[in-house]
Amino acid sequence: MIKHYRLRLGGYYLALIFALISVLSIGEISRAALCSKWSEGKKSGTLNHNLINEASGIEASNKFPGRLYHINDSGGGHYFYITDSKGDKTQKIRIEGVTHKRSDFEDLSLGECFSNKSCVFIADIGDNKRRRESVEIIVIEELENYGHSVYPLKRLNLVYPDQSHNAEGMAIHPNGDIYILTKEEDLDESEAYPAKLYRLSSEKWQNSGEKMQLLEYIADIDFRHLNPSGTAYGQVVSAFDIAPDGKSFLVLTYENAFEFNTDLAKNGIKETKQLKNAQDYNMIELKSLPQQESISYLPSGKGFLYNTEFHWFEVPMIRVDCLD
Template sequence: MFRILSVVFVTGLVSIANAQLCTKWSAPQKLGLLDTKMLKEVSGLTVSKQFPDRIYHHNDSKDLGAFYITDLLGGHTQEVLFTSEKVVDIEDVSMGPCDVGQCLFLGDIGDNKKNRKTLDLWILPETETFQDIAATAKKVTFQYPDGPHNAESMAVHPKTGDVYILTKEADEEGERRSYAGKLYRLSRSAFGLKDSTLQFVGTIDLPWLNYNYGLFGGMATGMDISPDGQNLLIASYENFMEISMNKIMNEVPNSRSWKRNQDYRVIDLRDFLSQLEAVGYSPDGNSFYFESEFNPEDGGDKESPLFRMDCLERKP
């Protein structure tokens, strides 16, 4: 069972009712340390909207078909196995609406070698104990319309239930540069099809928007959509970017025309963590949680802390 904490957020947090981008974020607050014996290579997180004091996490590639539950401080870790089938590379997790209420969506979307013909989305009904989860887990197989891509960022729209995937486009060894990510959508209506094809939405040119960052500031490593469906939060290795969903839902994204501090805002975290790959909004949308992949062997982070940042101000 999980402890129920009375979590008190920073005084002065503002409402998301006006759907404006946050203009002032608090400094990162370290909440606790993840259990790296279980979360050895954490790569995604999402916060429960139904159950207080609960965050879902998952490990990176070559793990079991499992996810992990902690409290809001990253403690009391429990492992939940949802399938005995092989999973290839789960890269992100999101909460979203489904036929039985709220579901956990796990995106098996990693493809570093860009040779996977199809990818998988696991949809798991959210319950208090997740008993018999393997019997209720649903796998949706899909493909890109233009050939394989590598991706680490996925989010479910909290109103429509559609799934969005943003690709990670980079040449990390040759030219050492990143490229505009491609945004795709999997409609909720396609979940029942035997084989589904993603719909191309447009490009989000992180290298252009993050013009004063290097290679690692131009690669999308995780994302989430705010609970009101109005804002998109994208993580890179060096920062977060919050974008108005109006620029995505109501038009074909042309990110090079977006105005900084109006259509999107950058939250700088350069040199803060070595492998930032997991981010998720709080249920009220006034905060977000994030964590870094535990990677001491390769000179990366020697522990896996859980952080939260709070929105202190929203201005038109």
């Protein structure tokens, strides 16, 4: 009788322990990658506006801690830039072999490429008048020293499956997939429309030759629904980045930012009207900068940087940290 009681009691405790483990596991899963509380933005550095005079992309290196990559918007020539974490020690590197008379660099990202190399991906995807037949992504190996110029490992010519789009957001998933998030608005920039998300798989772009690559449509993301009280400037995409672990992504607008709790490569994204605030996404109130068009997760994934392309005075970089 006593033994039987002990067995029952032991079974009870075992069941209780397993139940607690299950609850904790579920809690871990549901908590996932979405940060619930962000710090106020603090200035982390200033860019040299004589060189980086229309900053349109930023990315923090994991391979070389303390290094930041930057690009200029259209008209800046075929260059990218390297600084330290404070925006000092600016290096200007020419991209050789690019023959376009005029490119429109809008974003850049870092990701794995070709046999475990790390690469800088520069997105020539701007198309304000929506007339381009194709867009381009330039793939450059991440090196400790570049000198004054570098030849790309690859240049990807991409075409949308439907029509021409203007875009300012491009990011690389840790699995190597390339994502482009478009900037959809009317020509006088007074009304926003749903952004469109496209993908090119790692397998396709790494194994392709020089032929044109067809982007795959994934989903619409309607920031009018996510930010109904905002202006059109808070409802269009100005930059985009995927977390180092791939479990979340950031979207910058001209007024604020959004973090989405989904792994695009595994789960895609729900229809916008099905997204739940504080579960599927959070809107992050920012210290707004004029013409803010660059955002990058920090290598830890627990914070991000953003900056302005406005260059008449200083070009500050702002750091925001997750307080969870």
